[in-house]
Amino acid sequence: MAGAQPGVHALQLKPVCVSESLKRGSRFMKWDEDSSTVTPVTLRVDPQGYFLYWTDQNKETDLLDITYIKDARTGKCTKTPKEAKLRELLDVGNLVGRIENRMLTVVTGPDMVNIQYLNFMAFQEDVAKEWADELFSLASNLLAQNMVPDAHIYLIFRMFSTDRKRVETALESCNLPFSKSIMLKGLRRVGRGKVCN
Known part of the structure; x- marks a missing residue:
């Protein structure tokens, strides 16, 4: 075929670039449906894009290797709290708009079969969307994976x-x-x- 280029040209490898807002961090409510607990946290990504980590009000920090993230969701594909007690703890009744647009669900695991869900709720819809988009971009970056x-x-x-x-x-x-x-x-x-x- 005239003008055909090798497949290598179609693949653009972009270096890992963590946005300033992810480095600086955002406030979320982390919730777990199994234990019905809600914890205020600050969610951040390290400057090199290796880890997603969150710090609670007691300065305890948990982290997740970003290469284990399989998906980051907001909107109708997120997990939402079903228990009334959990919804009350998140105080969703006082927020304007749809709850799923404030949710951030991070799907993580060593493979696509053994997965877990990390559930966070942002205070603004645009914050949840930015985090979902940026985390998925970091997790699917070919240079970071290799x-x-x-x-x-x-x-x-x-x-x-x-x-x-x-x-x-x-x-x-x-x-x-x-x-x-x-x-x-x-x-x-x-x-x-x-x-x-």
Whole structure:
């Protein structure tokens, strides 16, 4: 066919870009239908786009690896609270508009069979929509899903900086770069606990 281009040109790989509003965070109500609990949280994404995390009023933080997100929904495809008690806790009677337009349901799991739902309610519809769109974009980014090994090692150091010695020992035992200087130079290899050139 004249003028046909290889399929590579059709695929545009875009670098991970986290919007300022996701980095800064937004207020949500996190709810769980099984336990009928509602917790005010601030939802954020780290600047590199690795994690979705939320912090409650007691400064306790939970996080989720964004690569485990299968979908982020708002509108009619979200989960909405069915129990009257839960609806009362969310105080949905005092809000104007449709409840599902304020809901953010994050579908997560290691595969499409073993999934769970994280349920959040925003205070404005546009906030829920922005988070659903941005999270889905981050989760489906091909560059993020196929990170280079050095990025994974950097991520391990960031995650476990409070317990650095244990992480370094674990990395060293797997013959992986076990100190920040070795990891960042990228030219050295680790062998039996000694740095080799």
